[in-house]
Amino acid sequence: MSALALYVHIPFCRSKCAYCDFASYPHREADWTRYFAALRAEWRSWLPELADREVGTVFLGGGTPSLVPVERIEELLADVRAGARLAPDAEITMEANPGTLTLEQLRRCRAAGVNRLSLGAQALDDRLLRRLGRIHTADEVRAAVWMARQAGFDDVSLDLMYALPGQSCEDWRRTLDAAVALVPEHISAYSLIVEPGTPMADWVALGRAVLPDEDEAIAMQREAIERLERAGYARYEISNFARPGRMCRHNLVYWQRGDYLGIGCAAHSLLGGVRFENPRGLDEYLSGARRLNAHRLSRAEAMEETLMLSTRLCCGMDLRAYRAAFGVDFFETHRAALDRLAALGLARVEDGFLRLTREGMEVQNAVVLELID
Numbered sequence: 047m048s049a050l051a052l053y054v055h056i057p058f059c060r061s062k063c064a065y066c067d068f069a070s071y072p073h074r075e076a077d078w079t080r081y082f083a084a085l086r087a088e089w090r091s092w093l094p095e096l097a098d099r100e101v102g103t104v105f106l107g108g109g110t111p112s113l114v115p116v117e118r119i120e121e122l123l124a125d126v127r128a129g130a131r132l133a134p135d136a137e138i139t140m141e142a143n144p145g146t147l148t149l150e151q152l153r154r155c156r157a158a159g160v161n162r163l164s165l166g167a168q169a170l171d172d173r174l175l176r177r178l179g180r181i182h183t184a185d186e187v188r189a190a191v192w193m194a195r196q197a198g199f200d201d202v203s204l205d206l207m208y209a210l211p212g213q214s215c216e217d218w219r220r221t222l223d224a225a226v227a228l229v230p231e232h233i234s235a236y237s238l239i240v241e242p243g244t245p246m247a248d249w250v251a252l253g254r255a256v257l258p259d260e261d262e263a264i265a266m267q268r269e270a271i272e273r274l275e276r277a278g279y280a281r282y283e284i285s286n287f288a289r290p291g292r293m294c295r296h297n298l299v300y301w302q303r304g305d306y307l308g309i310g311c312a313a314h315s316l317l318g319g320v321r322f323e324n325p326r327g328l329d330e331y332l333s334g335a336r337r338l339n340a341h342r343l344s345r346a347e348a349m350e351e352t353l354m355l356s357t358r359l360c361c362g363m364d365l366r367a368y369r370a371a372f373g374v375d376f377f378e379t380h381r382a383a384l385d386r387l388a389a390l391g392l393a394r395v396e397d398g399f400l401r402l403t404r405e406g407m408e409v410q411n412a413v414v415l416e417l418i419d
């Protein structure tokens with residue numbers, strides 16, 4: 047049985063960023079202790095079902111896991127180790143906001159077993175960071191990387207965002223160059239999605255924030271691919287780039303539809319072909335609701351998900367594995383659509399994999415729709 051990926055959601059933030067629609071809660075310090083007790087109890091409740099599983103990756107995400115007292119992280123990871131078989135080479139990632147870190151805290155996280163740090167930099171431009179409502183400056187990102195190295199982290203990832211209001215292509219180039227200068231092992235570059243109900247959505251609606259148009263956003267994505275590849279980062283997923291051997295193993299489990307267990311509020315799971323989720327709301331989680339909307343995926347749903355997720359990866363969808371899983375020769379059943387997509391330069395089949403081209407990845411949803419039965 048393949049290793050299990052464990053996701054732990056820590057939903058606390060110092061303040062809410064203008065674009066954020068994640069399950070994250072500022073000003074809930076009074077609930078931190080209760081939340082971690084609930085989280086640890088939830089983890090323990092799973093142990094009888096995980097007796098024969100090895101945990102290959104752990105991801106502490108949020109929210110801002112680096113905001114809470116480091117003791118909470120230490121206790122949590124001690125519980126994970128005590129309760130489950132953790133792979134000797136387990137990847138243990140913690141998301142961190144550069145505005146919340148100290149060297150001492152990072153040293154303790156490293157000693158507790160965290161071996162990968164994912165820093166939410168978003169931009170290396172104070173004007174844009176302020177506009178996004180981030181609590182840190184570009185210099186704090188630089189300081190965070192320096193502290194991470196001092197604390198012994200040899201696997202650091204930077205999250206960046208483009209297509210921001212008021213961001214030019216030149217601004218984005220400067221952010222990319224500044225990120226590369228920090229020599230992280232991994233870079234994620236996401237296009238800003240303006241979610242309804244966020245302050246950013248209101249500003250856009252009122253004309254107070256003007257977003258780059260679609261062509262500019264695509265130009266920025268291409269800029270990222272070119273600059274990062276030139277700097278030695280291979281693109282391995284639509285928005286993710288890594289130095290050799292430094293892909294995020296935890297996220298690969300999602301894209302490859304491996305088994306993962308999510309604990310904490312808003313955490314999703316896929317275990318043995320069954321999807322379920324915890325409540326999104328902190329209060330609902332604290333009141334004990336768990337494992338909602340459990341649903342065993344039908345064969346058709348699993349086939350669709352496989353297509354949707356694996357075509358995000360540059361290595362593409364493994365057609366042999368697809369046939370082994372579903373008893374269908376995808377190439378044969380979709381020959382006409384594949385020919386059309388190939389003629390448009392959007393996808394190709396090579397070495398037994400269905401891969402989207404760079405242009406295909408820019409319109410991945412539309413390509414997938416062409417291929418859905």
Ligand code: SF4
Pocket residue numbers: 058059060061062063066067068070108109110143166
């Ligand atoms: S730090 Fe992340 S989770 Fe917290 S408010 Fe900002 S975007 Fe949301």
